[in-house]
Amino acid sequence: xxxxxxxxxxxxxxxxxxxxxxxxxxxxxxxxxxxxxxxxxxxxxxxxxxxxxxxxxxxxxxxxxxxxxxxxxxxxxxxxxxxxxxxxxxxxxxxxxxxxxxxxxxxxxxxxxxxxxxxxxxxxxxxxxxxxxxxxxxxxxxxxxxxxxxxxxxxxxxxxxxxxxxxxxxxxxxxxxxxxxxxxxxxxxxxxxxxxxxxxxxxxxxxxxxxxxxxxxxxxxxxxxxxxxxxxxxxxxxxxxxxxxxxxxxx
Amino acid sequence: xxxxxxxxxxxxxxxxxxxxxxxxxxxxxxxxxxxxxxxxxxxxxxxxxxxxxxxxxxxxxxxxxxxxxxxxxxxxxxxxxxxxxxxxxxxxxxxxxxxxxxxxxxxxxxxxxxxxxxxxxxxxxxxxxxxxxxxxxxxxxxxxxxxxxxxxxxxxxxxxxxxxxxxxxxxxxxxxxxxxxxxxxxxxxxxxxxxxxxxxxxxxxxxxxxxxxxxxxxxxxxxxxxxxxxxxxxxxxxxxxxxxxxxxxxxxxxxxxxxxxxxxxxxxxxxxxxxxxxxxxxxxxxxxxxxxxxxxxxxxxxxxxxxxxxxxxxxxxxxxxxxxxxxxxxxxxxxxxxxxxxxxxxxxxxxxxxxxxxxxxxxxxxxxxxxxxxxxxxxxxxxxxxxxxxxxxx
Amino acid sequence: xxxxxxxxxxxxxxxxxxxxxxxxxxxxxxxxxxxxxxxxxxxxxxxxxxxxxxxxxxxxxxxxxxxxxxxxxxxxxxxxxxxxxxxxxxxxxxxxxxxxxxxxxxxxxxxxxxxxxxxxxxxxxxxxxxxxxxxxxxxxxxxxxxxxxxxxxxxxxxxxxxxxxxxxxxxxxxxxxxxxxxxxxxxxxxxxxxxxxxxxxxxxxxxxxxxxxxxxxxxxxxxxxxxxxxxx
Numbered sequence: 001x002x003x004x005x006x007x008x009x010x011x012x013x014x015x016x017x018x019x020x021x022x023x024x025x026x027x028x029x030x031x032x033x034x035x036x037x038x039x040x041x042x043x044x045x046x047x048x049x050x051x052x053x054x055x056x057x058x059x060x061x062x063x064x065x066x067x068x069x070x071x072x073x074x075x076x077x078x079x080x081x082x083x084x085x086x087x088x089x090x091x092x093x094x095x096x097x098x099x100x101x102x103x104x105x106x107x108x109x110x111x112x113x114x115x116x117x118x119x120x121x122x123x124x125x126x127x128x129x130x131x132x133x134x135x136x137x138x139x140x141x142x143x144x145x146x147x148x149x150x151x152x153x154x155x156x157x158x159x160x161x162x163x164x165x166x167x168x169x170x171x172x173x174x175x176x177x178x179x180x181x182x183x184x185x186x187x188x189x190x191x192x193x194x195x196x197x198x199x200x201x202x203x204x205x206x207x208x209x210x211x212x213x214x215x216x217x218x219x220x221x222x223x224x225x226x227x228x229x230x231x232x233x234x235x236x237x238x239x240x241x242x243x244x245x246x247x248x249x250x251x
Numbered sequence: 252x253x254x255x256x257x258x259x260x261x262x263x264x265x266x267x268x269x270x271x272x273x274x275x276x277x278x279x280x281x282x283x284x285x286x287x288x289x290x291x292x293x294x295x296x297x298x299x300x301x302x303x304x305x306x307x308x309x310x311x312x313x314x315x316x317x318x319x320x321x322x323x324x325x326x327x328x329x330x331x332x333x334x335x336x337x338x339x340x341x342x343x344x345x346x347x348x349x350x351x352x353x354x355x356x357x358x359x360x361x362x363x364x365x366x367x368x369x370x371x372x373x374x375x376x377x378x379x380x381x382x383x384x385x386x387x388x389x390x391x392x393x394x395x396x397x398x399x400x401x402x403x404x405x406x407x408x409x410x411x412x413x414x415x416x417x418x419x420x421x422x423x424x425x426x427x428x429x430x431x432x433x434x435x436x437x438x439x440x441x442x443x444x445x446x447x448x449x450x451x452x453x454x455x456x457x458x459x460x461x462x463x464x465x466x467x468x469x470x471x472x473x474x475x476x477x478x479x480x481x482x483x484x485x486x487x488x489x490x491x492x493x494x495x496x497x498x499x500x501x502x503x504x505x506x507x508x509x510x511x512x513x514x515x516x517x518x519x520x521x522x523x524x525x526x527x528x529x530x531x532x533x534x535x536x537x538x539x540x541x542x543x544x545x546x547x548x549x550x551x552x553x554x555x556x557x558x559x560x561x562x563x564x565x566x567x568x569x570x571x572x573x574x575x576x577x578x579x580x581x582x583x584x585x586x587x588x589x590x591x592x593x594x595x596x597x598x599x600x601x602x603x604x605x606x607x608x609x610x611x612x613x614x615x616x617x618x619x620x621x622x623x624x625x626x627x628x629x630x631x632x633x634x635x636x637x638x639x640x641x642x643x644x645x
Numbered sequence: 646x647x648x649x650x651x652x653x654x655x656x657x658x659x660x661x662x663x664x665x666x667x668x669x670x671x672x673x674x675x676x677x678x679x680x681x682x683x684x685x686x687x688x689x690x691x692x693x694x695x696x697x698x699x700x701x702x703x704x705x706x707x708x709x710x711x712x713x714x715x716x717x718x719x720x721x722x723x724x725x726x727x728x729x730x731x732x733x734x735x736x737x738x739x740x741x742x743x744x745x746x747x748x749x750x751x752x753x754x755x756x757x758x759x760x761x762x763x764x765x766x767x768x769x770x771x772x773x774x775x776x777x778x779x780x781x782x783x784x785x786x787x788x789x790x791x792x793x794x795x796x797x798x799x800x801x802x803x804x805x806x807x808x809x810x811x812x813x814x815x816x817x818x819x820x821x822x823x824x825x826x827x828x829x830x831x832x833x834x835x836x837x838x839x840x841x842x843x844x845x846x847x848x849x850x851x852x853x854x855x856x857x858x859x860x861x862x863x864x865x866x867x868x869x870x871x872x873x874x875x876x877x
Contacts, residue, residue, distance in 0.1 A: 200491070263842070
């Protein structure tokens with residue numbers, strides 16, 4: 001556990017100068033592409049994500065996948081070959097990417113009101129431009145923004161956040177790549193922040209069961225914080241779009 | 252032949268399951284926190300392990316070879332985990348293709364064992380930057396009756412713990428791998444034993460059911476898999492499915508799982524100990540030694556037992572004696588380690604195809620008018636052939 | 646080689662029956678038997694099982710199968726897997742899905758279709774079962790009456806048993822269902838395809854029937870009857 005000490009210094013600062021419960025800077029923009037029905041760009045620290053949404057449209061490809069009572073959410077996660085320190089051999093198809101795709105679909109399906117679109121499909125494409133830790137949560141957040149931009153009905157936002165445990169005691173929020181390498185467990189939570197419900201949870205490495213509660217609470221707190229940041233972005237985007245048509249000024 | 256698909260879970264199965272759960276019972280008579288019987292057996296080879304959890308069966312085999320280490324970790328051995336879902340286990344598994352399920356299972360097992368650093372990889376190093384042992388665990392699912400993951404994780408761990416690699420010595424430049432006869436093989440160093448424990452969650456967290464069966468798995472809202480070791484440390488956690496859960500449900504379930512993890516780890520350790528004792532005593536090894544009797548004999552007793560239990564609770568009468576299955580199939584021992592399953596001949600009962608009209612008011616079966624259903628020349632297989640036995644010349 | 650044709654003789658593929666009984670030179674063969682050319686007028690077994698003979702001239706091999714082969718006139722329990730326009734696709738456990746027209750229910754018209762969902766269970770009759778065509782189900786008889794056929798209530802439970810057990814259960818002389826019925830009332834639909842639908846007053850009783858049939862799979866009828874008698 002000697003390595004773990006470095007995660008949080010004595011005065012409570014992390015490697016990149018953040019406090020334990022501080023998020024990395026999130027910058028985001030909706031409607032970055034013209035072609036897709038919805039798109040978004042999100043920066044969380046140095047992690048940069050592009051997301052595009054198409055649909056709902058008729059089920060393409062394998063027709064038998066269509067469901068009679070809900071829309072099929074199709075997610076594709078890929079990492080640009082230049083996104084990591086070592087050049088990646090292929091952008092998708094390995095087990096980790098497939099896993100992220102599956103998890104992304106799970107989180108988004110929980111948030112989208114799929115029952116409104118039977119026999120149809122919603123495509124979500126996510127591309128990582130720069131990976132610097134917390135890829136999955138950043139993807140979920142970017143995809144949420146893209147879904148909002150596409151005007152797909154959502155139950156509420158779905159936000160994701162990571163949390164870790166420093167010095168075997170202090171929970172930390174929003175883990176960067178550096179902190180991931182040093183070690184320490186990572187708990188990823190995707191939640192509907194308003195109702196506080198968890199739609200996906202995942203963890204790696206190990207820590208004692210007793211710590212789970214506080215780490216989980218910290219991660220949920222992070223989801224709520226992210227929701228506020230996204231809210232702002234959506235609000236300004238709506239006003240932007242509205243100002244061009246003129247209706248935003250009438251209110 | 253058309254593509255074989257996963258059987259649909261019917262609405263009535265779903266509804267009935269929910270009704271059962273609200274009565275606090277389960278389809279197979281278990282309580283909510285009860286797991287199916289677990290059995291861990293070892294084969295003749297080191298690292299060959301067979302685990303059955305109820306009717307779910309998994310075979311794991313650990314093997315090793317010498318490889319060059321990864322450049323990022325020059326002094327660490329390599330551990331590969333591969334789970335194979337072949338059509339042997341369930342008709343909708345496709346051979347050779349990475350399905351979503353197999354990716355998910357694989358990643359969870361990797362997280363459970365690799366990320367939690369359960370295996371001491373540094374001890375697998377032979378020479379830094381040149382040669383390390385690469386361990387590979389192949390997990391084959393033989394029968395899928397729900398909860399493959401628990402079964403696979405137990406099999407993987409037992410196989411790793413049981414496995415021994417040959418000793419290697421170095422004289423200058425040459426590496427010599429000693430055979431098992433020359434030098435005692437070396438066991439793998441395992442720091443802690445992480446096992447996966449799976450729960451199915453129904454109705455947004457109202458019902459949490461341990462060790463789900465196939466039907467339960469299919470109709471559950473979500474599955475919560477918890478990786479735990481003997482020191483109550485979480486070694487991986489996964490919540491999948493479409494449920495929206497409140498955090499306290501997860502925390503409660505994790506607390507419940509700690510108890511189970513200890514039992515499972517204890518079971519793995521004792522079965523390894525028993526196997527080791529058998530090896531030192533030079534008893535016959537292998538899978539056939541433990542199983543006596545046919546595959547069905549144990550199953551029949553279980554179901555009978557459960558049935559009686561239900562009867563008792565219903566009627567609140569305790570006077571019935573355990574019924575000896577007098578007409579049950581017999582098992583004849585042919586030779587060492589071999590037995591046959593001989594069904595009892597039942598000459599008194601004539602097997603009839605014909606559904607005759609009857610006075611039975613219980614059956615709501617439509618009574619077919621035709622007495623013989625054999626006259627069906629357009630059926631797929633059951634052709635009727637009229638054999639003319641009269642010779643031409645008479 | 647089986648010389649003496651007895652009922653309940655265990656036979657194996659490739660065996661030959663020599664002494665074939667016939668009426669007016671005609672013998673009727675069921676599944677598991679083929680006519681043999683050499684020597685002529687003998688039968689060759691193609692399936693392992695018990696040789697059955699029904700006087701005067703019907704032969705077949707009975708065996709406890711798991712795979713169901715659709716046969717015309719069979720009453721089956723099926724699961725709706727897909728709704729496509731006016732027809733339903735039904736899983737009856739055979740190699741191919743069966744089709745069932747929405748109009749093949751009692752009282753159904755173009756405008757008034759039965760209210761069935763994917764995943765519902767129906768009890769119907771096989772109208773057509775040809776090896777080259779997809780099986781076709783109906784839920785009405787030739788007088789357009791449903792009788793007992795049609796959608797089964799979603800309150801029950803569906804499970805699969807072996808075909809051998811189905812044949813046993815549907816034997817009117819078989820005591821299992823009657824004996825159970827004396828313990829408590831229940832409703833059951835046994836399909837020739839091995840799928841069984843059960844409903845009872847409460848879950849416990851349904852589970853008891855389920856457990857009982859599971860036990861019957863491996864034990865003789867007498868065991869079940871004895872158990873029922875004791876629990877009364």
